[in-house]
Amino acid sequence: MFTSTANLLGWDQETNMPARAAPYRSEQLATLAGLSHRLSTEPDIGDWLDECEQHFSTDTTHGDDERLSQIVNVRAWRRDYERTKRLPPLLVEEFARTTALAREPWNQARRESNFGKFAPWLAKIVHLCQQQAECWGYDGCAYDALLDGYEPGACVADLAVLFRELEREITALLPSAVAATAGDSPHTGRHYPVSAQQEFNRKVIAAIGFDFSAGRVDVSSHPFCTDIGQNDCRLTTRYSELDFVSSLLFAMHETGHALYSQGLPERHFGTPAGASVSIGIHESQSRLWENQVGRSRGFWQYWYPVAVSHFPEFDLSFDQFLSWSNRVTPSHIRIASDEVTYNLHIILRFEMEQMLIGGQLAVSDLPSAWNERFEDLFGLSVPDDARGCLQDVHWSVGAFGYFPTYALGTLNAAQLFDAASRAIVGLDDELRAARYGHLLTWLRDNIHRHGRRHSPDQLMRMATGEPTSAKAFLRYLRATYGI
Amino acid sequence: MFTSTANLLGWDQETNMPARAAPYRSEQLATLAGLSHRLSTEPDIGDWLDECEQHFSTDTTHGDDERLSQIVNVRAWRRDYERTKRLPPLLVEEFARTTALAREPWNQARRESNFGKFAPWLAKIVHLCQQQAECWGYDGCAYDALLDGYEPGACVADLAVLFRELEREITALLPSAVAATAGDSPHTGRHYPVSAQQEFNRKVIAAIGFDFSAGRVDVSSHPFCTDIGQNDCRLTTRYSELDFVSSLLFAMHETGHALYSQGLPERHFGTPAGASVSIGIHESQSRLWENQVGRSRGFWQYWYPVAVSHFPEFDLSFDQFLSWSNRVTPSHIRIASDEVTYNLHIILRFEMEQMLIGGQLAVSDLPSAWNERFEDLFGLSVPDDARGCLQDVHWSVGAFGYFPTYALGTLNAAQLFDAASRAIVGLDDELRAARYGHLLTWLRDNIHRHGRRHSPDQLMRMATGEPTSAKAFLRYLRATYGI
Numbered sequence: 001m002f003t004s005t006a007n008l009l010g011w012d013q014e015t016n017m018p019a020r021a022a023p024y025r026s027e028q029l030a031t032l033a034g035l036s037h038r039l040s041t042e043p044d045i046g047d048w049l050d051e052c053e054q055h056f057s058t059d060t061t062h063g064d065d066e067r068l069s070q071i072v073n074v075r076a077w078r079r080d081y082e083r084t085k086r087l088p089p090l091l092v093e094e095f096a097r098t099t100a101l102a103r104e105p106w107n108q109a110r111r112e113s114n115f116g117k118f119a120p121w122l123a124k125i126v127h128l129c130q131q132q133a134e135c136w137g138y139d140g141c142a143y144d145a146l147l148d149g150y151e152p153g154a155c156v157a158d159l160a161v162l163f164r165e166l167e168r169e170i171t172a173l174l175p176s177a178v179a180a181t182a183g184d185s186p187h188t189g190r191h192y193p194v195s196a197q198q199e200f201n202r203k204v205i206a207a208i209g210f211d212f213s214a215g216r217v218d219v220s221s222h223p224f225c226t227d228i229g230q231n232d233c234r235l236t237t238r239y240s241e242l243d244f245v246s247s248l249l250f251a252m253h254e255t256g257h258a259l260y261s262q263g264l265p266e267r268h269f270g271t272p273a274g275a276s277v278s279i280g281i282h283e284s285q286s287r288l289w290e291n292q293v294g295r296s297r298g299f300w301q302y303w304y305p306v307a308v309s310h311f312p313e314f315d316l317s318f319d320q321f322l323s324w325s326n327r328v329t330p331s332h333i334r335i336a337s338d339e340v341t342y343n344l345h346i347i348l349r350f351e352m353e354q355m356l357i358g359g360q361l362a363v364s365d366l367p368s369a370w371n372e373r374f375e376d377l378f379g380l381s382v383p384d385d386a387r388g389c390l391q392d393v394h395w396s397v398g399a400f401g402y403f404p405t406y407a408l409g410t411l412n413a414a415q416l417f418d419a420a421s422r423a424i425v426g427l428d429d430e431l432r433a434a435r436y437g438h439l440l441t442w443l444r445d446n447i448h449r450h451g452r453r454h455s456p457d458q459l460m461r462m463a464t465g466e467p468t469s470a471k472a473f474l475r476y477l478r479a480t481y482g483i
Numbered sequence: 484m485f486t487s488t489a490n491l492l493g494w495d496q497e498t499n500m501p502a503r504a505a506p507y508r509s510e511q512l513a514t515l516a517g518l519s520h521r522l523s524t525e526p527d528i529g530d531w532l533d534e535c536e537q538h539f540s541t542d543t544t545h546g547d548d549e550r551l552s553q554i555v556n557v558r559a560w561r562r563d564y565e566r567t568k569r570l571p572p573l574l575v576e577e578f579a580r581t582t583a584l585a586r587e588p589w590n591q592a593r594r595e596s597n598f599g600k601f602a603p604w605l606a607k608i609v610h611l612c613q614q615q616a617e618c619w620g621y622d623g624c625a626y627d628a629l630l631d632g633y634e635p636g637a638c639v640a641d642l643a644v645l646f647r648e649l650e651r652e653i654t655a656l657l658p659s660a661v662a663a664t665a666g667d668s669p670h671t672g673r674h675y676p677v678s679a680q681q682e683f684n685r686k687v688i689a690a691i692g693f694d695f696s697a698g699r700v701d702v703s704s705h706p707f708c709t710d711i712g713q714n715d716c717r718l719t720t721r722y723s724e725l726d727f728v729s730s731l732l733f734a735m736h737e738t739g740h741a742l743y744s745q746g747l748p749e750r751h752f753g754t755p756a757g758a759s760v761s762i763g764i765h766e767s768q769s770r771l772w773e774n775q776v777g778r779s780r781g782f783w784q785y786w787y788p789v790a791v792s793h794f795p796e797f798d799l800s801f802d803q804f805l806s807w808s809n810r811v812t813p814s815h816i817r818i819a820s821d822e823v824t825y826n827l828h829i830i831l832r833f834e835m836e837q838m839l840i841g842g843q844l845a846v847s848d849l850p851s852a853w854n855e856r857f858e859d860l861f862g863l864s865v866p867d868d869a870r871g872c873l874q875d876v877h878w879s880v881g882a883f884g885y886f887p888t889y890a891l892g893t894l895n896a897a898q899l900f901d902a903a904s905r906a907i908v909g910l911d912d913e914l915r916a917a918r919y920g921h922l923l924t925w926l927r928d929n930i931h932r933h934g935r936r937h938s939p940d941q942l943m944r945m946a947t948g949e950p951t952s953a954k955a956f957l958r959y960l961r962a963t964y965g966i
Contacts, residue, residue, distance in 0.1 A: 001510070001511060001514050004507075004511065005488060005492065005511055005515065008491060008492065008495060009488065009491065012491060012495070012711075016699060016701075017711075017715060018695065018696055018697050018698050018699055018714065018715055019696045019697075020694075020696045020697045020714035020715075021697065021711065021712055021713070021714045021715030023713070023714075024487075024712035024713035024714060024715065025712060025715070027484070028484060028487065028488055028712060031484050032488065035518075211503075212501065213501055213502045213503045214501050214502075214503040214504065215501050216499060216501055228495075228500075228504065229504055229507040229508055229511060230504065230506070230507035231501065231503035231504045231506075231507060232500065232501055232503075232504030232507065232508070
């Protein structure tokens with residue numbers, strides 16, 4: 001109840017709030033966070049959990065749905081309760097207040113490409129995250145404690161191995177992918193009005209299964225998706241009138257998140273059995289609709305003529321358009337990057353975050369460390385911090401440990417789509433005909449309906465037969481770019 | 484803090500919320516109302532107030548601002564605390580939940596003009612309001628206890644006298660006003676696009692002083708204005724493409740409310756010294772900008788040519804346009820009514836509410852009682868309940884006792900404008916030149932900056948030299964319609 005109300009305050013902050021309202025909004029969020037923390041750490045709750053635990057085994061592999069849901073709920077509430085009660089209330093309020101207040105300085109710093117304006121806020125936020133990690137405790141390193149909040153079970157040791165392989169393989173296939181899609185923009189000189197894009201996007205979003213009677217689509221500078229309450233899931237996108245594909249892919253990405261929310265078991269709403277399991281799994285849903293569906297040849301075989309009918313100036317040939325939409329080219333901005341280089345952006349952030357939280361990198365040295373490693377990974381120099389370490393909102397909102405879940409989601413998406421393709425006969429034909437029902441049902445059955453019943457690792461093993469790895473993703477890249 | 488958060492939930496419900504989200508939203512509002520009630524009735528608060536009261540005299544006629552504000556705050560907190568703690572928490576939650584849930588049945592009943600669909604909800608809400616009145620207590624009748632929540636100091640005995648005079652005078656001058664403005668609509672066949680209306684309205688709203696960096700304007704079916712937080716005051720309007728004046732007058736009305744909010748002393752934000760004093764005073768601010776300014780000849784001398792430049796199909800002569808915009812004609816819908824018949828709509832509701840709360844009228848008999856008295860007041864029969872007792876949102880949200888403040892606001896507006904006209908040399912010329920600064924400053928000085936320092940009655944006496952009466956309003960009507 002508090003989370004959903006805070007989500008509305010947050011959604012409103014991004015989409016509607018007038019400029020001068022920010023300071024009070026940060027107080028509202030801090031008060032709500034403090035109150036929610038206080039209520040969710042009352043000692044009574046520990047007693048109730050003790051009592052519940054005496055009545056349940058923890059075996060979730062069989063039993064009827066009602067019994068399993070109860071076990072799932074008690075286990076998840078225990079985990080959340082233990083994590084939450086380790087944080088002192090003042091730290092919780094300070095974190096909420098600081099991250100709400102830091103938004104505007106970050107915005108300004110990015111607009112002016114002036115790292116100094118954001119540096120004191122970032123230093124404070126890093127310090128607050130370090131304090132959180134110490135409160136939560138960890139086996140490996142402090143950063144593990146933060147990771148665990150977004151992706152239960154993830155740790156630096158495992159991710160480092162996975163990301164080393166990814167870096168090696170991506171770097172190896174990158175030159176061929178760049179060469180295969182090179183060329184000037186065929187969109188140059190064309191104009192795609194926002195209103196036509198909105199109409200087109202709405203058709204696609206509805207076709208892939210979004211329920212508009214239980215959600216909406218708005219505009220924000222950084223696209224996101226949030227749950228405001230039961231039957232109220234809202235996503236945003238942003239528009240460029242020079243290219244209608246980017247707004248569509250943002251919207252499809254966020255719709256993937258929304259489909260997960262809308263597919264959670266409704267009877268368990270408000271309890272862990274009806275909640276999403278991790279950000280890495282959430283991101284697999286968004287990436288799958290964005291990449292495996294939205295960038296595919298089959299998808300555009302249906303939607304290309306629809307786009308032609310929506311945009312009077314859209315006169316590109318199908319092949320010209322598709323090649324450009326899937327072009328691969330190292331660039332500075334993560335959210336505008338192609339699907340080959342995307343994970344390199346994540347690897348960079350994963351390394352920076354580890355060093356900041358571990359204390360090996362001072363905030364003042366971040367820009368130079370970022371720029372050096374960026375050049376190493378992408379072969380490009382960084383022209384300014386706006387296109388460097390200031391580009392993402394995440395650190396300003398205190399989301400350290402979040403970025404790695406984007407890479408996990410990307411790998412999970414390819415792996416899940418691979419499994420779905422094997423399970424659904426004729427899936428390619430269906431997608432070519434804009435029939436998304438079977439794919440969505442498969443995702444509902446294998447991911448959505450499980451809520452937090454299984455760990456992310458268990459869920460991936462059950463759905464695909466294997467733990468998360470880079471194999472399916474790399475196969476997908478090679479197939480897409482004919483390498 | 485809770486109120487402002489609940490206001491955001493309410494604003495969102497009217498402007499953005501998807502249809503299926505209503506049940507959960509009602510739970511959010513109920514939880515927040517219950518929690519807010521629990522926190523604001525803790526016995527500690529009574530002890531703190533006891534202690535404060537021992538240190539202060541209650542003389543608010545002199546002293547420095549800091550001391551006076553403290554006295555005002557303690558006195559107002561005491562009043563609110565005593566009122567609030569008389570309500571049992573379960574009644575508070577039940578009221579919040581029921582009124583949130585009743586919105587959709589009311590909407591449906593109105594759409595279908597089917598009173599039976601709303602009747603059970605209305606019966607429940609009337610019953611909840613009766614329970615509230617019993618908890619609060621009263622000297623005269625139960626309805627007084629509800630009135631006092633919106634207009635401290637108002638009571639049925641006084642209002643009945645005032646409204647009898649109003650009814651008599653309005654009924655007497657109505658035929659001449661109708662005759663003076665009769666004619667067919669000169670707008671027929673013309674079309675005013677919403678986007679052009681939005682742009683035009685925005686210019687007017689900014690000109691009269693609304694600070695867009697601390698607020699916004701949206702669309703809702705029932706225009707309103709709400710405070711989401713410090714520097715965040717939001718108003719709504721609604722559009723008809725057949726007539727641009729109605730959306731402008733709605734917007735100017737709500738902007739009047741917003742100017743009051745934006746003019747409250749900022750250093751006292753969050754305390755009674757920085758809050759509005761009553762709905763009747765609030766409504767005086769909205770009515771003044773809507774009626775005394777927005778319907779005046781002087782106002783349109785400046786804005787008529789601006790309107791001509793915004794609306795390609797606007798080719799009415801100035802006099803033709805102004806006469807039509809101020810036309811007087813008895814009609815069924817309160818919010819579409821002219822300023823002469825407006826108060827008759829209020830008198831009707833005042834009488835129905837009294838009888839419903841007093842138990843003299845059963846909910847099932849409301850339509851016939853309404854229709855009979857309507858015909859008596861307006862000389863028109865009521866074609867269906869959608870244009871009768873189902874037309875207003877107020878009862879569905881439990882706002883019994885609110886309507887009379889609209890009439891008080893209308894009288895106060897005329898009385899305040901009269902006083903301002905005497906105080907500001909050349910005000911007419913200023914308004915003709917779209918210079919609203921002196922008028923706004925006068926309102927800031929005489930109303931806004933006082934917060935809850937004085938009672939509504941004291942405030943009117945200080946600002947105009949007299950208590951609220953119908954005199955200035957009736958003078959204004961006679962002058963406007965040349966009677």
